[in-house]
Amino acid sequence: MNRRGFVSAALLGLSSKSGQAARNIAGGFVNDGFPLGHRLRDGKPGFAAPKQTVRIPAVIVGGGCAGLSAAWHLNRKGFRDFVLLEMEQQIGGNARWGQNEVSRYPWAAHYLPVANRESTLVRELCTELGLLKDGVWEERHLCFSPQERLYLHGRWQEAIEPEIGATRKDHDQYKKFDALMREARATGQFTKPLEASGKSPDLSLDRINMREWLRRNGLDSEYLQWYINYSCRDDYGSNLDTTSAWAGIHEFASREPEEKGPLTWPEGNGWIVERLKERVHKYLKASAPVYRIAREGQQWKVFTEQTAYLADTVIWAAPTFLASYIVEAAVSPKCDFVYSPWITANLTLHRMPEQAGDIAWDNVIYDSPSLGYVVATHMSLATVRQQSVWTYYWALVDQSPAAYRKILLEKDWGYWRDLILADLSRAHRDIADCVSRIDIMRLGHAMARPVPGFLGSAQRKQWIEGQPGLYYANSDLSGFSIFEEAQYRGVEAARKALRRLGRS
Ligand SMILES: Cc1cc2nc3c(=O)[nH]c(=O)nc-3n(C[C@H](O)[C@H](O)[C@H](O)COP(=O)(O)OP(=O)(O)OC[C@H]3O[C@@H](n4cnc5c(N)ncnc54)[C@H](O)[C@@H]3O)c2cc1C
Structure with a gap:
């Protein structure tokens, strides 16, 4: 949905009872780095x-x-x-991270994938921290299930690759994409860290964007394109047009086929x-x-x-x-370098939404401009939890970074509160009644973007x-x-x- 549509939906969605509930929510901007950043500049x-x-x-x-x-x-x-x-x-x-009476929570980075063989330094650190013992990952720190889910056509499905309503063509293209990623992995150039491969990267892939690479490979399934676009937004704060094909492929080809994990903490x-x-x-x-x-x-x-x-x-x-x-x-x-602007928010919930379903660690809404939310209390060992903290992620990708930075400076906390609640209310209609606090972090230069x-x-x-x-x-x-x-x-x-x- 474009921004205007999204703002109207926000206002519509929050016009009545929920609008009143939203106005009772406490919170504000936190960790604003730009006054000092601009002073340095x-x-x-x-x-x-x-x-x-x-x-x-x-x-x-x-x-x-x-x-x-x-x-x-x-x-x-x-x-x-x-x-x-x-x-x-x-x-x-x-x-960085924060803490309140309910839980500790992240402000941005929230997981570490289990390290591949070539990630020797990560393995050394993980061994030192007791996360990896004799080649076995410590279960306590591996994300509990359910790990991820997607809200699509009015219900939740397991995993983020769209399944509900997927056609034969979608499935064929999922398979073709997986096969292409296996081939890419076999070239040995897609490693984490990047320099560990010791191989020269295929710079012809770096010169085109991911959308063009999909086109050249005949991958036009709407579901597949949404999924890859989501992954670029999630990991790079960019979209199919602003991600180099090399980076887009790296996102998938650098993973082990049967990757465990990820490692995560509240x-x-x-x-x-x-x-x-x-x-x-x-x-x-x-x-x-x-x-x-x-x-x-x-x-x-x-x-x-x-x-x-x-x-x-x-x-x-x-x-x-x-x-x-x-x-x-x-x-x-x-x-x-090009940097992506982001918004992250921590929402404190005093109760779970009705019909929330089996809440996963990572919860994504199909076709939302945001990336969804990660549940800070997911790794808690408590069996019943009425309260929680959800960390909401939104990479601002559809306009230029400069345009978004202007919006980040201009708009007040209430504007973002309403957008966040409207977005989440697609999947959780009573979300405004469940939240008591929303703290929002604005990041003008959150992360580098791997543009072509x-x-x-x-x-x-x-x-x-x-x-x-x-x-x-x-x-x-x-x-x-x-x-x-x-x-x-x-x-x-x-x-x-x-x-x-x-x-x-
Ligand atoms: C929303 C978001 C979600 C993310 N999620 C993940 C994730 O789940 N997993 C993952 O692996 N990565 C994630 N990342 C990527 C994350 O950026 C990296 O993992 C990593 O934390 C970056 O570390 P860094 O030290 O390179 O940069 P930064 O974290 O940007 O650190 C730079 C530091 O320099 C300081 N600084 C700046 N200027 C000055 C100055 N003049 N004097 C002194 N200090 C200064 C800053 O305050 C900052 O502390 C995420 C990033 C974002 C924005």
Whole structure:
């Protein structure tokens, strides 16, 4: 449904009793990052000069999973002379989490697929965290069933690939798509992390979009196209038109055919963040935005308002586009990566909707502009639960990122509350009566989008190469943002830093 249609439906759907119930719901925007982000970009108002300068061999900028993984690697190699600077109060970036009287819940990243053989670093971490023991995944952390369901033609079905009303043609095309993904997997180029394959990617796939690839392969089933489009929106915050065919295929071909899992927790990947924090807490400084990085001889001077750090090496694990505003003479004065805007929301339910059915961990509504909701209490061991927290995801994909960023800044909380309730009320008519609170997070630059050309981009290669003593590590360098890429980029940058310091 287009936006106008969707807003009218929202207003219609919420005009009477539910409208009153909606108005009684508490909540607001949380974790708004853009006032500080815009200040960093524009330098207005300016930042105070640091009161002291500290010499230190290494600085990590950004405490998301990439920065934390860099710190994890340095620490496990016995290297202790570094600091990690995070601009927000809470460490974790897109894997931050929250908690209320009902449950812990994620703000964005909510699962980790069980690692393939080539994901050696993820396997090392999972072994260290007790998730993988003697090659067996710990059941307690694998998503309980039912894992996922889809609301289609007025009822719920298991799994997200549409089945209700699927025709023979749809089934034939599902099979053909699976066979093409098996062939793609066999080429060995679709790995997580991307660089683990050691194979040259087929750049002809990177030059076209996923819609064109489907067309060339005669895959025109509406159900199949919806499913693949959904997967691109879910993992990349892009759609069939704005996803490179290489990335679209990677989404499916990088999975093991009989993949278990995923690993998940009430607080999502916040669980991993907390375990990493336990290991490296000594080096972490939150509420420390880095507003400038400048060359000083062979070293780099990293400015925060409290302290300037004179470092031999810097790992930039914050989003790459910010480096062009903050790092003097960065790789490029303007980063050409495309970032997707998102909305996430945590809804606190004091009771379950009537006829909610067998609620799964991941619940998707066919043809909704959103991605549906993930249930934070799903991994709880309590058998009967009247209360819950649902994390609602919406990648804003149909207009340009710039247009959505404007909407994100303009619209108030009530606007998003009504849209969210209207969307969910397609499957749960009494949802407005069940919810007592909706907290909403607006993300203008949530994740990098693997647009056609991203893989072969010359600028992407330059950022990956970095500068003498300054290494870039954010997951956006991979073109798409997942834990495996954040961890790989963080550890790779830490290795380069150690080599520069003669400590490898
Ligand atoms: C809605 C959503 C859902 C997702 N779901 C999943 C999922 O289920 N599974 C999955 O694997 N991945 C998921 N992801 C992808 C997720 O982004 C990655 O898994 C990973 O967490 C990214 O880590 P990162 O460190 O590369 O980047 P970020 O998490 O963006 O971390 C960058 C950090 O740098 C900090 N920073 C920025 N500027 C400065 C500065 N000037 N000074 C100091 N600090 C600064 C930021 O505050 C932030 O903490 C999701 C992403 C989104 C947006």
